[in-house]
Amino acid sequence: MTKRADAKYKIDRRMGENIWGRPKSPVNRREYGPGQHGQRRKGKPSDFGTQLKAKQKLKGYYGNISEKQFRKYYAEAIRLKGDSSDNLIGLLERRLDAIVYRAKFVPTVFAARQFVNHGHIRVNGRRVNIPSYLVKPGDLVEVKESSKQAVTVLEAVGLAERDVPEYYDVDHTKMTAKLSRVPHANEVPYPVRMEPNLVIEYYSR
Template identity: 75%
Template sequence: MSKRHSTKHKIDRRLGENLWGRPKSPLNARAYGPGQHGQRRKGKTSDYGLQLRAKQKLKGYYGSITEKAFRRLYTEANRVKGDTGENLIGLLESRLDAIIYRAKFVPTVFAARQFVSHGHILVNGKRVNIPSYQVKVGDKIEIRERSKQLGIVLEAVQLAERDVPEYIETDHSKMTATFVRVPALSDVPYPVQMEPNLVVEFYSR
């Protein structure tokens, strides 16, 4: 399992955006990059730089996805019919950890990965502990009975800073969720603008 050693929100300051739209982001207090040169005015970014930044934003948003795993998702998105950028978003949002986060069972994408890894989740009645597990449309996800009263779950359900998107049906009284459909980019409630088309250009170079 990959482990993120740096502080989660450092990526906010490095990219200059509140990636998850959270009130605790350091960017809310210091809207400039980290380090002694963080406040310098930046020059014009090259096309490659824009593409790299778009990839870093999208990859970073989903937590601890490794470069190898992210490239594998891109390869799969490029292999199937349709728009590669839209396909990539659909694959990312079909990950079990992403759905756990979207369903508001946990407060952060990092917590979602850990929650799944620790065996708290059932998919169609069977325990799944692989965060990258690809959920299929119609699959039922639920929190194991003994895990429903965990503080992290009760806290997340009450969070007012985000809503459950329409492509996931959630019953917080039973702690269950159903993956209704694979979303398009316009369906996903990203707090910042994501540009999967630039990610496709990055990998197509």
């Protein structure tokens, strides 16, 4: 097992939830936490504990973003007009690696980060290798020509475990994707319940 795969399964077990909805998640077999004390009955979490878990779950879902970067998204979310929870999710869904994952060009969000890093993606005809690059509505994201027939890409397109959200326009024959609009938090198809409002509360303490 690769380090990345190992990391994502650790996140699932630590959260006690299959946060990506993957069929191979260890949580599908046992829902308790890792380690010898994983089955110990836990007390009711405090408000802080609940907020912390909401933050870790959302941060983990997008490829275990660094704390520094995630805090920047919070700062930008509260600066923008409108609902801060919606703004936070909107920023995360605009990440280039998130779009590559949502468009089903790759099987996992970790693979999406690596795919972008290795220069397989172009935005408006220009190569972009920064996973955190924020795509604007209307930008054209495409897999570069020499990567369109890669086994990983072809397998990901055929995955039945998730669908492409309606706020992306994806053409799998051309391997292109466009963000048609920035989504609201309740439109994003998370396999488990995400609570961005608790993340906002966590940072605004």
